Amino acid sequence: MGALLEVENVSCFYGDFQALFDVSIEVGEGETVAIIGANGAGKSTLLASVAGLLRAASGQVRFDGALVGQMPAYRRVAAGIALVPEGRRIFPSLTVEENLRIGGHRRRRGPWGLREIYELFPALDVLSGRWGGTLSGGEQQMCAIGRALMGNPRLILLDELSLGLAPKVIKAIYATIGVISQQGTTVVLVEQDIGQALAAADRAYCLLEGHVSLHGPTAELTREHVVAAYFGVR
């Protein structure tokens, strides 16, 4: 047996600064897993090392049993790992539709196509000819999720979905995670906003200063445990 994603004892550095210390996580096929933690806990670094934007200094990343630690990011996309980056990162000089189409640059077979994305986010259908740089935060977030889905990933990594968005918009976007998961896609979501993330996920990991401070099924995590692991109070 093997999980879809296995991160084993990964350590990452930015120059001299160590952002992750021997972090291990496992995500099974079809699961939705939340990674929570305060600002600077290493959540985005962890996603970057899984997506291939950052090489781990030590430790291993396995995807579907194969070592992917040395693979450049663009090849991991072809293997089925998609990252929706923090800050959305929509291409401003591409239209909404081009942003989506470019997400299918290395398309795998699967349920998601332009039409399905427009069904999931009807707002994008209306905006399809607009330049990416002119979208509101919520529209950008939908577009970024759509762009990642266009590649038909097996694993989608969502970084700080709720950052800077209105509560109503956050709720609408979180509602789509269920739909994505139903299509068989494995979801890893990184959040500072604990409530939303724990409600959407089956299991959760909490990072604190580059270490895993707590993990378990979301149903079994009590609020006290989470608060302690999140802020480091004992």
Added chain:
Amino acid sequence: MLGGLYALFATGLSLVFGVMRLVNLAHGDLIVLASFLSLVIVDNVGWNPFTTLVLVIPLMAALGFALQYLLLNYTLDSGLAPILATFGLSVIIQNALLEQFSADQQRLHVGSIETDSIRITSEISIGWFSLIMFLVAVLLLVGLQLLIRRTRLGRSLRATSDDQRTAQLVGIDNRTLYAVAMAISLVTAAIAGVFLGVYTNFDASSGPARLIFGFEAVIIGGLGSLWGTLAGGIVLGVSQAIGAEISIGWGDLAGNLVFLAILLVRPRGLFPGPEPE
């Protein structure tokens, strides 16, 4: 009419700058290299210079791809290194050309079309060659514009230009893409090189002057807009022509003065692209 050609130099420069933030100081020398390539084929095979484009274009494209893939890609992540590498390349090309072809002035000949002209009034006439050169440049710019706006490759180029980290996240292999961009850039250099070789004399050290005109056209037109680049090229070409009309030595000077004047009045160029964030 020379403006079209300047726009062509400029387009090659700005494509490479836009996609990989690389200032290619060897661009002028690569244009001259293309002129010499054409000359070698003319001398040895006896083709018309225009026919040599059949060989010069693919050779320059292959050179661009190889140059980027095997050399410049390794310099891109380290600050000043890429611009120094292209400067070194510029010196190498100039000296290799000097070694091979001496410092003599050369010219490509295409026969009577060089001097034939269409008479519009008794005062004004347009040379056939100038007209062809201008039309080719405009067609090429239109073609490039379509390539960038409409095709999958163009979409990847724009995305990488916007944000190369995120471009990798959608599966774009940026290093190969850079090499393709450099190949396209040198296709424009090949065409510019052959036309310029017919239009005027060239020698091993005329590259840097070509480079300056290219930069001036980009800046007059405003960074990031292809039509601005064409306008910039035309403004530069016309200023030089008017300057040369007053006194033969004033051509380049007039071009440079107009460039400085525009830089003073409109520092971002005549038709700037979108405001950077």
